[in-house]
Amino acid sequence: MPMLIDTIDDQTARAACARQGNRPDGLIEILHDIQASAGFVSDAAIATLADALNLSRAEVLGVVSFYHDFKRQPGARHVLKLCRAEACQAAGGDAAAAEIERRLGALGVTEGDEPALEIRSVYCLGNCALSPAALLDETPIGRIDADRLMSELVAREIVEAEPQ
Amino acid sequence: MNTPPDRIFIPGDSAAISVGADQVADQLAAALPDTCRIIRNGSRGLFWLEPLVEIERDGERRGFGPVTPGDIADLVAAGFPDDHRLALGPVAAIPQLARQQRLIFARCGLNDPLDLDAWIATGGRAGLDTARALTPDAIIETVKTSGLRGRGGAGFPAGIKWETASKAKGDQTWLCCNADEGDSGTYADRLLMEGDPFTLIAGMCIAARAIGATGGLVYLRSEYPHAIRTLTAAIGIWCEAGLFAGLGDGDHFDIEVRTGAGAYICGEESSMLNSLEGKRGEVRAKPPIPAISGLFGQPTIVNNVLTLASVPWILEHGGEAYRDFGTGRSRGTQAFQLAGDIRHGALIELAFGVSLRTLIEDFGGGTRSGRPLRAVQVGGPLGAYLADADLDVAMDYEALAAIGGMLGHGGIVVFNDTVDMARQARFAMEFCTIESCGKCTPCRVGATRGREMLDKIIAGEAVADNLALIEDLCELMTDGSLCAMGGLTPMPVRSAIQRFPEDFTRQAAE
Ligand SMILES: Cc1cc2nc3c(=O)[nH]c(=O)nc-3n(C[C@H](O)[C@H](O)[C@H](O)COP(=O)(O)O)c2cc1C
Ligand code: SF4
Ligand code: FES
16 A cells, blocks of 8 residues: 655665666656655655666656656545546446546545545556446456445445445 | 365456455355365456356366355355356356357466466467477468467567567567557456466567567556566466576576556557656657667567467467468457447457457347447547447458458447447547647647547537538548557547437537
8 A cells, every 4th residue: 555755765766776776767667666655756756766867857757747657746545546448438437437526525535635535537447348447556346336336445444434 | 965166266367356256255265165175267258257156076167157255155055056046057168158269368267377287287388399399480480371460459460570570680689568458448468467377478488489589578557456466476487487498599588577657658569668668658750660679779579468379379289270260361369358338248269250240249248238239449449430330340450441440459349329429539539638648749739629629519519610620630640640549549530420420410400
């Protein structure tokens, strides 16, 4: 589970670089590594990476900003990826996503400084025969509907039960 | 009462897990005696039956599914009887499986995907063993004879690509497996990596021997955490067993898994190479082609997972035997993937040439909702929308191209009569705005303009004028884009307008 900390310790970033032999071609893996421990890629991390890999900060930032996976701000403790691509659209995914967003919004868990949950739209999770599909952190959930997803979130104590 | 089964199988595949396979496995473990082995196999790809529990007695496997955790107590107490409401009979005889021609997926779902001994016992290694006894040139000849074409979408002949790379000069030669599988409606690469990773590794080893590769990389999308774990573990087991020995250049070859970072464009091979170099995933201009100058400027083969996983069968049985499957210039088998509003969503591996109708109606059982089918998108987000009248098309590269479509990676997404095709066309443009690498104007700016035009059409504003503008824009994007992202986005848009014009003029008419 990604942990939230305010600043990235220089050592964490250096260790991530060292694990890839300080090679610039390992940058994507390094960024995944940093994000897994810190939850996002901070300015301090970018400075350290640039130094350790012998790249400019602009180069590192250019890479970070290119990929949808990398976040520049602290994120939520849990990420719910909802597939919004065609096979999930064809199985009613848009309506399910809208209702999930509405109900989570009503619970107030997707907003604030340290939200419990972030909803992200993704385009195909490779579970298109059991669509609509979702990925809650690393747990795949197929044939989602709002009720099923909400009870899953409650069961995992990610959100509290909705008021009746 | 029946005796307890010898072995019982419940998939560890992520699709099966997405509908409760882990909970079913827990219940089984609690309810069965310790003498009964529970094996987490790969999925057979018959997803509407997941979680599919298989009971093995006297070497025969009988299926039950879809099983919920609540069914287990009852099933175990009754001894998994043949007359249970979830009983499916012998798994190998389930019609949608029995009627397939599984070459690539022959072993997927049979065993624990990480059980190397079981994989070898079922003959998995035969293709690689044959390749070890052949010269690199002879391997390439065999692949050329087979007629194998790339399964990632472009359909380029694999043998010719390998030959080019093997002759190209460089200090290193790279083998990159494209496991980015970004196309909506496709999951075949994932199913194989989670269900039979050794077959992919064997295919990569054969390719490495053919081209004298110094290193192998698999670019695997981050959306597939299970596949990343399974494939990484499988590579470790393969290495431990010494199976990398004697391959590639200077007898040294190994495979590393690299994780993508959520960019669809990184499935395009030159963008993928930039990403593998740690850079922004921008598309590179061609020439040079990667086979001449690819990763770090060295000769590089990029092949899709299924292209590489087809190779062990070809080496084992010969190029001619493979070429006997299929039709015209589409040879061998294709993994068709049924998705969307479909009753029996499944991976169907069959020789090229089967009709789309057979796949959707006979194998897929029509829509899951029970509503009439209205549109089918074949070939991922850049593929054409087809109508019911098109369903008799033969599923091969040329026949699909002849009706303005493409096979892509083999995804088939079924939509029912509630679909609004103007919204689907708009989504195609929107997807391109989200995923464009931004390198060329027709795609970067064109897609945004296209989405705006479709918004106007949907709102009923100057519909005829905007439809004319969209047509011009589509022509510009098709002709002027650097890669197929911008170049093919017009395909779903135009096909939707051509086949379902009423959806684009409805607002104006009202
Ligand atoms: C926008 C775009 C996305 C692509 N995505 C993939 C993909 O996810 N997987 C893949 O194998 N090929 C993909 N391709 C095709 C690759 O560029 C390339 O043709 C393929 O990996 C070559 O391998 P093959 O000859 O075995 O098919 C994509 C192409 C484009 C233009
Ligand atoms: S067509 Fe789009 S994705 Fe392809 S190179 Fe141009 S901007 Fe990039
Ligand atoms: S389109 Fe949603 S999982 Fe593939």
